[in-house]
Amino acid sequence: MPEPTLLVLDTDPSPRLGRLIGRADIRYTDGAGLAARLPEADVLLVWDFASDAVRAAWPGDGPRPAWVHTASTGVDRLLCPELVASDTVVTNARGVFERPIAEYVTGLVLAFAKDLPRTLDLQRQRVWRHRETATVAGSRAVVVGAGPIGREITRLLTALGIQVALVGRRARRTIHGAADLDRLAAQADWVICAAPLTDATRAMFDARFFGLMQPSARFINVGRGSLVVEDDLAAALRKRWIAGAALDVFEREPLDSRSPLWDVPDLVVSPHMSGDTAGWRDRLAVQFVEMYELWSAGHPLPNVVDKRLGYVPVQDHDG
Amino acid sequence: MPEPTLLVLDTDPSPRLGRLIGRADIRYTDGAGLAARLPEADVLLVWDFASDAVRAAWPGDGPRPAWVHTASTGVDRLLCPELVASDTVVTNARGVFERPIAEYVTGLVLAFAKDLPRTLDLQRQRVWRHRETATVAGSRAVVVGAGPIGREITRLLTALGIQVALVGRRARRTIHGAADLDRLAAQADWVICAAPLTDATRAMFDARFFGLMQPSARFINVGRGSLVVEDDLAAALRKRWIAGAALDVFEREPLDSRSPLWDVPDLVVSPHMSGDTAGWRDRLAVQFVEMYELWSAGHPLPNVVDKRLGYVPVQDHDG
Numbered sequence: 133m134p135e136p137t138l139l140v141l142d143t144d145p146s147p148r149l150g151r152l153i154g155r156a157d158i159r160y161t162d163g164a165g166l167a168a169r170l171p172e173a174d175v176l177l178v179w180d181f182a183s184d185a186v187r188a189a190w191p192g193d194g195p196r197p198a199w200v201h202t203a204s205t206g207v208d209r210l211l212c213p214e215l216v217a218s219d220t221v222v223t224n225a226r227g228v229f230e231r232p233i234a235e236y237v238t239g240l241v242l243a244f245a246k247d248l249p250r251t252l253d254l255q256r257q258r259v260w261r262h263r264e265t266a267t268v269a270g271s272r273a274v275v276v277g278a279g280p281i282g283r284e285i286t287r288l289l290t291a292l293g294i295q296v297a298l299v300g301r302r303a304r305r306t307i308h309g310a311a312d313l314d315r316l317a318a319q320a321d322w323v324i325c326a327a328p329l330t331d332a333t334r335a336m337f338d339a340r341f342f343g344l345m346q347p348s349a350r351f352i353n354v355g356r357g358s359l360v361v362e363d364d365l366a367a368a369l370r371k372r373w374i375a376g377a378a379l380d381v382f383e384r385e386p387l388d389s390r391s392p393l394w395d396v397p398d399l400v401v402s403p404h405m406s407g408d409t410a411g412w413r414d415r416l417a418v419q420f421v422e423m424y425e426l427w428s429a430g431h432p433l434p435n436v437v438d439k440r441l442g443y444v445p446v447q448d449h450d451g
Numbered sequence: 452m453p454e455p456t457l458l459v460l461d462t463d464p465s466p467r468l469g470r471l472i473g474r475a476d477i478r479y480t481d482g483a484g485l486a487a488r489l490p491e492a493d494v495l496l497v498w499d500f501a502s503d504a505v506r507a508a509w510p511g512d513g514p515r516p517a518w519v520h521t522a523s524t525g526v527d528r529l530l531c532p533e534l535v536a537s538d539t540v541v542t543n544a545r546g547v548f549e550r551p552i553a554e555y556v557t558g559l560v561l562a563f564a565k566d567l568p569r570t571l572d573l574q575r576q577r578v579w580r581h582r583e584t585a586t587v588a589g590s591r592a593v594v595v596g597a598g599p600i601g602r603e604i605t606r607l608l609t610a611l612g613i614q615v616a617l618v619g620r621r622a623r624r625t626i627h628g629a630a631d632l633d634r635l636a637a638q639a640d641w642v643i644c645a646a647p648l649t650d651a652t653r654a655m656f657d658a659r660f661f662g663l664m665q666p667s668a669r670f671i672n673v674g675r676g677s678l679v680v681e682d683d684l685a686a687a688l689r690k691r692w693i694a695g696a697a698l699d700v701f702e703r704e705p706l707d708s709r710s711p712l713w714d715v716p717d718l719v720v721s722p723h724m725s726g727d728t729a730g731w732r733d734r735l736a737v738q739f740v741e742m743y744e745l746w747s748a749g750h751p752l753p754n755v756v757d758k759r760l761g762y763v764p765v766q767d768h769d770g
Binding site: 243389410 | 554561564567573581583585587607611705706708710713714719723724725729730
């Protein structure tokens with residue numbers, strides 16, 4: 133039996149797939165070559181997870197891979213109607229980014245509460261200016277997105293004594309449904325977005341939403357940039373509708389150096405790095421290798437995306 | 452029976468002592484007037500906890516207050532040999548600052564791990580530069596100072612999955628003795644100082660100590676400035692012996708605008724604010740009023756300082 137053909141939508145640094153040598157015919161392509169190579173692939177590894185090439189190349193002629201794996205949590209860059217309608221299984225990198233992102237969000241919450249950005253500003257000016265800060269214990273957070281990342285954020289914030297409401301698409305057990313979001317956000321000190329980007333969530337954080345938050349509250353986005361209407365957030369900060377925000381993700385990445393977002397007051401801009409702790413690329417490669425071994429042995433794959441929902445549904449027993 | 456005389460070493464804003472009107476003859480003094488007023492006082496409230504006036508005024512003529520309370524955790528600015536040798540009871544503000552300081556330290560740990568100061572620098576330059584950061588879960592911290600503040604820091608860091616070793620003066624149960632410090636610090640990612648300033652701890656963090664820390668480790672001081680040899684810390688950072696540090700306390704406060712510490716690389720300088728969350732002054736005043744009510748009813752006082760040790764010993768059942 134010939135080895136399956138594994139096509140890698142590659143980027144630098146390339147994944148360490150040494151364990152698959154002799155067990156897969158590994159071929160590499162960039163986005164421009166993807167459409168021509170898709171018919172020959174049994175498996176597609178989307179290593180360049182920031183690329184839109186799959187969505188562009190998928191609709192076309194010839195056979196298609198039976199399995200597409202992306203080295204990311206979000207699958208919004210992959211899914212096109214033809215892929216959704218196909219028999220192809222799509223899997224994601226669930227398990228790699230949860231803890232790093234939860235720590236990152238916790239760090240931002242504490243940095244805001246303790247006024248750390250202002251401390252660093254004053255240090256640069258050599259100014260000793262004592263300020264009173266806030267206690268996070270007892271404050272209220274709303275975490276939007278009840279997948280593994282939102283749940284891990286909830287776990288860490290709760291460990292600091294923060295009262296967290298977790299909001300998902302539909303209400304179940306300890307999770308609030310989307311219908312509760314406005315009411316919860318209106319009472320929150322922290323609104324944290326860790327939701328997938330789908331037709332239902334695109335642009336959900338807009339002027340209306342920021343207008344119902346408390347003036348003392350902060351907004352943090354580690355989901356996808358297009359969940360937020362960036363101009364509306366900038367206006368809300370400039371008008372002091374809310375006290376601060378942090379964006380790790382943007383509608384267009386990398387953020388252009390001329391973007392007005394860089395110097396919006398009380399906005400922290402970071403370069404889509406919340407989940408990327410030392411060794412993350414190796415963890416992604418090892419995860420794929422282990423999944424490939426399951427797949428080639430005929431076992432069921434974990435982390436299978438519900439292509440119509442646009443994410444990997446969390447089973448209740450995971451919760 | 453005449454009301455006891457309560458002398459307040461005052462500063463702006465003055466404490467809210469309304470509940471004591473009619474139950475104490477409240478008089479106010481600044482540091483310059485303290486020596487002359489001490490003989491008339493039954494109780495001294497050191498509201499201006501940053502002042503050295505008590506240590507300067509205590510040795511002198513006439514009677515002395517039976518009770519001195521300081522609106523701070525540390526008592527290093529008060530204690531002189533004559534006060535230590537006297538029958539006067541000294542109490543501190545234990546209970547007010549623990550949680551805020553523990554949150555502050557946790558925020559600094561996460562800010563370092565997630566490279567937040569560099570993110571803010573790059574934002575100011577409008578530069579998108581992705582970096583890999585560190586996971587704090589599984590990292591190792593040493594907390595020096597096994598009082599209530601050190602214990603609360605230990606509790607919060609442990610909740611984030613950090614392995615914490617707590618070091619006190621003497622070993623007992625889950626606390627390491629001072630003899631273990633070098634060995635523990637040599638393996639730590641974080642060394643956090645929350646120790647009292649005493650003859651035994653003054654200048655304990657010096658070139659020798661920073662020299663045995665790991666090059667990737669960070670040092671955080673929320674105790675007292677004089678625990679650290681500041682020039683040695685600055686040199687250790689400049690020579691890359693350690694990766695970073697944060698000082699909230701200094702040998703001389705406020706830190707002079709010409710101090711070289713303001714621009715030591717990878718050093719975060721903050722203005723002695725780690726414990727001061729909104730409402731802290733009211734909490735200090737309420738705490739004193741409640742202690743005054745105990746005292747005037749003849750009940751034993753809490754938070755009594757062991758003047759020879761220089762801090763309030765933690766009972767084992769507190770731990």
